[in-house]
Amino acid sequence: xxxxxxxxxxxxxxxxxxxxxxxxxxxxxxxxxxxxxxxxxxxxxxxxxxxxxxxxxxxxxxxxxxxxxxxxxxxxxxxxxxxxxxxxxxxxxxxxxx
Amino acid sequence: xxxxxxxxxxxxxxxxxxxxxxxxxxxxxxxxxxxxxxxxxxxxxxxxxxxxxxxxxxxxxxxxxxxxxxxxxxxxxxxxxxxxxxxxxxxxxxxxxxxxxxxxxxxxxxxxxxxxxxxxxxxxxxxxxxxxxxxxxxxxxxxxxxxxxxxxxxxxxxxxxxxxxxxxxxxxxxxxxxxxxxxxxxxxxxxxxxxxxxxxxxxxxxxxxx
Numbered sequence: 001x002x003x004x005x006x007x008x009x010x011x012x013x014x015x016x017x018x019x020x021x022x023x024x025x026x027x028x029x030x031x032x033x034x035x036x037x038x039x040x041x042x043x044x045x046x047x048x049x050x051x052x053x054x055x056x057x058x059x060x061x062x063x064x065x066x067x068x069x070x071x072x073x074x075x076x077x078x079x080x081x082x083x084x085x086x087x088x089x090x091x092x093x094x095x096x097x098x
Numbered sequence: 099x100x101x102x103x104x105x106x107x108x109x110x111x112x113x114x115x116x117x118x119x120x121x122x123x124x125x126x127x128x129x130x131x132x133x134x135x136x137x138x139x140x141x142x143x144x145x146x147x148x149x150x151x152x153x154x155x156x157x158x159x160x161x162x163x164x165x166x167x168x169x170x171x172x173x174x175x176x177x178x179x180x181x182x183x184x185x186x187x188x189x190x191x192x193x194x195x196x197x198x199x200x201x202x203x204x205x206x207x208x209x210x211x212x213x214x215x216x217x218x219x220x221x222x223x224x225x226x227x228x229x230x231x232x233x234x235x236x237x238x239x240x241x242x243x244x245x246x247x248x249x250x251x252x253x254x255x256x257x258x259x260x261x262x263x264x265x266x267x268x269x270x271x272x273x274x275x276x277x278x279x280x281x282x283x284x285x286x287x288x289x290x291x292x293x294x295x296x297x298x299x300x301x302x303x304x305x306x307x308x
Binding site: 007009015016017020021022024025028029032033035036039 | 145149152153156157160161163164165167168170173174177178181182185226227228234241242243244245246248249250268269271296299300303
């Protein structure tokens with residue numbers, strides 16, 4: 001019972017005391033703002049790296065476009081050959097007057 | 099992303115139905131509505147509004163952090179963590195409850211995280227002290243300081259949940275319901291932890307006494 005009272009007395013006495021926090025309060029907002037911008041900067045590398053990686057990602061894209069363009073060109077050439085042959089036959093017929 | 103403020107549409111603030119005269123004269127309602135408008139402004143990207151919220155609430159947050167550490171750098175770190183979390187999750191704040199309660203929950207959670215990180219530190223660090231009551235005699239002050247040191251030497255030996263509960267109940271004078279709300283534990287759980295904490299504290303104090 002005496003110990004219980006002692007504990008209550010300790011609580012009662014200790015309740016009125018706090019660590020001196022004047023130094024923490026002073027300039028707290030500035031330190032917090034600095035940390036906020038620091039945290040934002042920590043986020044930045046992801047976006048920075050996205051931009052830095054853009055040219056590297058662009059190289060395979062350019063290669064793909066070039067391959068695709070080349071294949072299209074080849075396909076058109078293959079298609080255009082029979083047409084050209086047909087046209088030349090028509091021209092010969094016309095010129096020879098048949 | 100942790101530190102990005104999510105923009106939310108402005109929710110309707112539900113204030114108790116009172117006459118205009120009562121609304122303007124009631125300081126609590128005025129403070130709440132002021133907090134609400136600051137939160138809304140902060141959510142729209144007004145950092146000045148957030149700084150004003152910090153200025154309005156920093157004393158309470160620092161005061162609570164001071165119950166768990168006497169080291170200024172740690173106190174500063176805890177409080178900065180509290181406001182960084184508040185900034186990051188401002189979008190999740192429900193405007194029908196006072197901002198102060200929401201911030202208190204973040205503070206308690208951050209202090210609890212701090213206690214869990216520091217659970218192996220069993221020594222009490224001496225620090226500069228201030229008194230909540232100004233008109234104490236010299237004898238009362240020295241007696242209070244002795245009690246404070248004795249209690250904190252014992253408190254550091256408790257497990258984090260027990261220390262948190264006993265600090266909130268006995269030093270911050272919160273009710274069981276308030277502690278349960280702040281910690282997210284049930285009232286029965288808070289009671290059990292408080293009982294255990296008292297039992298251990300009594301034993302530690304008994305062992306320390308000559």
